[in-house]
Amino acid sequence: MLRLEKRPQPSREWTALSPLLAVALTMLVGGILFAILGANPFEAIRTIFWDPIFSEQFSGFTRPQLLVKAGPLILIAIGLSIGFKAGIWNIGAEGQYIMGAICGAGAGLAFYPSDSVLIFPLMLIAGALGGWAWAMIPAILKTKLGTNEILVSLMLVYVAETILASVASGLLRNPDGMGFPGSRNFKEWDAAFNSELITGTGMHWGVVAAFIAVIAAYVLMSRHIQGFNIRLTGEAPRAARFAGVNPTRIVILCLGISGALAGMAGMFEATGPAGQVSIDFNAGYGFTAIIVAFLGRLNPIGILLAGLLMALTYIGGELAQLMLGLPGAAIQLFQGMLLFFLLATDVFTNYRLRLTKKEAV
Amino acid sequence: MDDTLLSIQGLTKAYPGVVANDNVTFDIGKGEIHALLGENGAGKSTLVKMIYGLVAPDRGTMTLDGASFAPPKPSVARQAGVAMVFQHFSLFDALSVAENVALGMENPPKPRDLAARIRDVSEQYGLPLDPARDVSSLSAGERQRVEIIRCLLQDPRLLIMDEPTSVLTPQEVEILFETLRKLKSEGTSILYISHKLEEIRSLCDHATILRHGQKVGDCTPSETSARELAELMVGSSFATPKARDVQLGEVVLKVQNLELPALDGIGTPLRDISFELRKGEVLGIGGVAGNGQDELLMALSGERLSDPGMVTFQGNDVSRQGAGQRRLPGLLSAPEERLGHAAAPDMSLTENGVLTAGKRAGLVQNGFIDWGKSRRFAEDVIEKFDVRTPGPNVAARALSGGNLQKYVVGREIVQKPELLVINQPTWGVDAAAAASIRQALLDLAHGGAAILVISQDLDELMEISDCFAALNEGRLSQPRPVQGLDMEQIGLMLGGAHDMETAHVAS
Numbered sequence: 001m002l003r004l005e006k007r008p009q010p011s012r013e014w015t016a017l018s019p020l021l022a023v024a025l026t027m028l029v030g031g032i033l034f035a036i037l038g039a040n041p042f043e044a045i046r047t048i049f050w051d052p053i054f055s056e057q058f059s060g061f062t063r064p065q066l067l068v069k070a071g072p073l074i075l076i077a078i079g080l081s082i083g084f085k086a087g088i089w090n091i092g093a094e095g096q097y098i099m100g101a102i103c104g105a106g107a108g109l110a111f112y113p114s115d116s117v118l119i120f121p122l123m124l125i126a127g128a129l130g131g132w133a134w135a136m137i138p139a140i141l142k143t144k145l146g147t148n149e150i151l152v153s154l155m156l157v158y159v160a161e162t163i164l165a166s167v168a169s170g171l172l173r174n175p176d177g178m179g180f181p182g183s184r185n186f187k188e189w190d191a192a193f194n195s196e197l198i199t200g201t202g203m204h205w206g207v208v209a210a211f212i213a214v215i216a217a218y219v220l221m222s223r224h225i226q227g228f229n230i231r232l233t234g235e236a237p238r239a240a241r242f243a244g245v246n247p248t249r250i251v252i253l254c255l256g257i258s259g260a261l262a263g264m265a266g267m268f269e270a271t272g273p274a275g276q277v278s279i280d281f282n283a284g285y286g287f288t289a290i291i292v293a294f295l296g297r298l299n300p301i302g303i304l305l306a307g308l309l310m311a312l313t314y315i316g317g318e319l320a321q322l323m324l325g326l327p328g329a330a331i332q333l334f335q336g337m338l339l340f341f342l343l344a345t346d347v348f349t350n351y352r353l354r355l356t357k358k359e360a361v
Numbered sequence: 362m363d364d365t366l367l368s369i370q371g372l373t374k375a376y377p378g379v380v381a382n383d384n385v386t387f388d389i390g391k392g393e394i395h396a397l398l399g400e401n402g403a404g405k406s407t408l409v410k411m412i413y414g415l416v417a418p419d420r421g422t423m424t425l426d427g428a429s430f431a432p433p434k435p436s437v438a439r440q441a442g443v444a445m446v447f448q449h450f451s452l453f454d455a456l457s458v459a460e461n462v463a464l465g466m467e468n469p470p471k472p473r474d475l476a477a478r479i480r481d482v483s484e485q486y487g488l489p490l491d492p493a494r495d496v497s498s499l500s501a502g503e504r505q506r507v508e509i510i511r512c513l514l515q516d517p518r519l520l521i522m523d524e525p526t527s528v529l530t531p532q533e534v535e536i537l538f539e540t541l542r543k544l545k546s547e548g549t550s551i552l553y554i555s556h557k558l559e560e561i562r563s564l565c566d567h568a569t570i571l572r573h574g575q576k577v578g579d580c581t582p583s584e585t586s587a588r589e590l591a592e593l594m595v596g597s598s599f600a601t602p603k604a605r606d607v608q609l610g611e612v613v614l615k616v617q618n619l620e621l622p623a624l625d626g627i628g629t630p631l632r633d634i635s636f637e638l639r640k641g642e643v644l645g646i647g648g649v650a651g652n653g654q655d656e657l658l659m660a661l662s663g664e665r666l667s668d669p670g671m672v673t674f675q676g677n678d679v680s681r682q683g684a685g686q687r688r689l690p691g692l693l694s695a696p697e698e699r700l701g702h703a704a705a706p707d708m709s710l711t712e713n714g715v716l717t718a719g720k721r722a723g724l725v726q727n728g729f730i731d732w733g734k735s736r737r738f739a740e741d742v743i744e745k746f747d748v749r750t751p752g753p754n755v756a757a758r759a760l761s762g763g764n765l766q767k768y769v770v771g772r773e774i775v776q777k778p779e780l781l782v783i784n785q786p787t788w789g790v791d792a793a794a795a796a797s798i799r800q801a802l803l804d805l806a807h808g809g810a811a812i813l814v815i816s817q818d819l820d821e822l823m824e825i826s827d828c829f830a831a832l833n834e835g836r837l838s839q840p841r842p843v844q845g846l847d848m849e850q851i852g853l854m855l856g857g858a859h860d861m862e863t864a865h866v867a868s
């Protein structure tokens with residue numbers, strides 16, 4: 001009989017090893033899946049993981065996309081990871097991302113066509129506040145009424161999507177847009193445009209913010225007492241209370257940080273790569289960031305790498321759809337597998353497998 | 362011998378470092394309610410686990426109805442007619458009563474038949490219960506009924522009940538007693554484990570008393586006073602306290618009419634507790650577990666806040682201050698539960714040092730943790746209190762209970778508290794380490810700190826305390842100087858036997 005036995009302490013080797021093993025298993029099982037779908041598995045894997053960066057034919061276009069896609073994923077995942085460490089499950093980053101985009105864009109458009117240098121910082125603050133405020137709804141409901149933040153934050157995503165559809169075809173609609181839904185295009189308004197900072201790299205202010213968030217989160221979680229309190233709350237709530245940590249403050253803090261970062265990500269996206277607030281500009285970054293956070297072991301450096309990897313599968317997946325005719329659902333399945341295998345291999349961080357003789361009955 | 366159901370002969374079970382049961386012998390008659398009485402750690406649980414087949418004895422034999430009885434596992438014991446209601450229920454919240462009952466059966470009947478049988482049994486024994494209800498909507502008393510009915514469906518000959526009334530309201534206790542008396546009248550034997558003296562006196566026919574794993578007496582409870590029972594349970598072997606030369610200073614802690622409702626409806630509310638504690642004084646608080654010890658510690662440590670004016674520390678009202686704020690001027694505490702409360706299991710010893718010593722020991726500056734200093738703090742505690750561990754980077758849960766206890770107690774003592782509130786300071790620690798922890802507490806008091814020790818070990822309290830008080834159902838007796846206290850008075854203070862004795866005389 002096989003039996004799982006709890007380790008006296010979490011294994012350091014497995015903590016580092018399990019993401020790599022998960023990637024390997026995903027490639028293996030994904031390859032089998034692609035083979036069943038009639039594609040050459042080696043070609044499919046190469047198209048997803050190799051071509052976006054190294055192919056002469058595509059890399060000119062796809063390489064900058066790596067940072068464009070990884071930026072918001074990392075920024076959101078960093079915020080989520082802080083809450084996850086405390087056992088606070090914000091599943092609604094997508095909604096906070098949308099509200100950040102709406103508030104950021106709205107704050108800027110109120111001053112159109114000003115060319116003040118303060119426009120973009122103002123939009124950034126408005127975006128962060130929008131995401132923060134949206135996250136405060138589950139936070140306050142949880143602390144005051146004891147509701148479940150998973151459900152509330154998730155359902156608020158659909159509310160946010162409805163608001164997005166409404167403002168894109170109403171309040172924020174481009175007055176010069178001949179009645180088409182969607183806001184003004186920020187690419188045509190320099191003061192508010194989140195432009196590419198270094199040509200050909202995909203680097204924009206959102207990517208810079210993501211890198212800063214990685215460093216700040218690393219310092220917070222490993223050196224600062226608030227980060228310690230957050231970890232303590234997640235690992236042993238009673239011990240946290242014994243230490244003098246106020247659980248209400250931790251909920252407000254964690255949901256606040258993750259909401260503000262998601263809001264900023266939404267604002268950077270709307271004013272940069274997306275260019276406008278349109279009905280369906282949100283691409284699911286808020287949900288994918290959950291995978292990124294776990295794939296990165298809730299560790300800031302890990303999240304940086306996981307964000308880049310996830311961005312790669314996005315771009316590579318699109319490429320595979322285009323070049324090999326693989327269905328989009330197969331790519332999503334491929335990404336889902338990554339999280340699945342990660343959680344599965346994760347068991348071995350805290351447990352080890354033991355062979356036991358079946359006991360005589 | 363015909364009316365003996367279960368006969369226990371010389372049962373012995375030793376665990377590394379402790380003999381849980383030492384040559385225990387007694388008989389349970391047919392149709393008898395037999396009490397097993399003893400303090401926490403006296404060996405009651407180990408004994409019933411052997412009867413129920415969860416633990417195999419090292420030595421000794423049992424006979425059930427004349428036949429040799431040595432169940433290798435609970436299902437064999439159940440087949441032989443032994444059923445057990447545990448103190449902690451094993452029910453699935455999301456399932457209905459009937460589904461939960463079916464899960465515990467070897468060959469569950471069809472759902473409809475089972476529901477009908479549950480209804481029959483519950484009516485027959487006066488335990489109202491609807492088989493279709495979800496367990497999540499049941500009260501603790503109703504959950505217990507599910508467990509009892511699960512047992513009764515097997516037509517047991519011996520029903521073991523482990524502390525059944527600890528979760529019940531007085532009304533539910535009455536209902537339960539009616540049921541048990543009915544079972545008894547039908548010839549079912551009951552082994553009833555408790556440390557509530559008055560219950561045992563009103564319910565049980567015979568009592569076997571255990572202390573430190575040994576049977577120390579048996580009696581007919583209804584003919585024995587609560588005081589005598591308490592004395593048997595506690596023993597009168599402890600050393601007479603030495604008169605200590607104590608210089609009492611000014612009042613450090615003043616608790617006035619402290620009231621605190623039970624947390625989440627479980628546990629014990631604190632009722633009108635008042636006392637004072639002076640510099641250099643050690644106050645020992647005794648009492649049977651579950652009478653408000655945890656609650657008192659949390660009210661003093663600041664984990665739970667009380668109304669203004671109830672807790673005054675060094676002349677300041679700290680009733681509305683949290684644990685972190687109280688710690689800064691030197692009100693430190695060490696709770697009973699080491700893993701999960703006093704320490705975070707998956708965090709290292711260094712991190713667990715920061716947990717309470719962060720601000721007071723200067724490990725945190727401007728919000729940033731000085732890990733080098735924190736590590737030295739942890740190493741200091743490890744060295745001074747002889748904690749056996751490879752180093753401060755080890756996770757708390759990897760330490761043995763006794764070693765972790767040394768660490769969490771040492772962590773507070775090293776911080777030089779003005780007042781130390783400590784629950785069960787030497788629980789699970791070997792004798793040498795226990796002695797050194799007690800000595801450390803005495804040294805601390807000698808240095809001018811006030812100490813409040815909550816413990817279930819009377820010997821320990823008598824050894825180190827200047828004053829003694831007892832907690833009973835959330836009430837604290839008047840603290841009295843330990844010198845001059847005799848066994849009889851302690852027996853009366855414990856377990857609230859004082860009130861019961863007068864009631865007994867009055868009736």
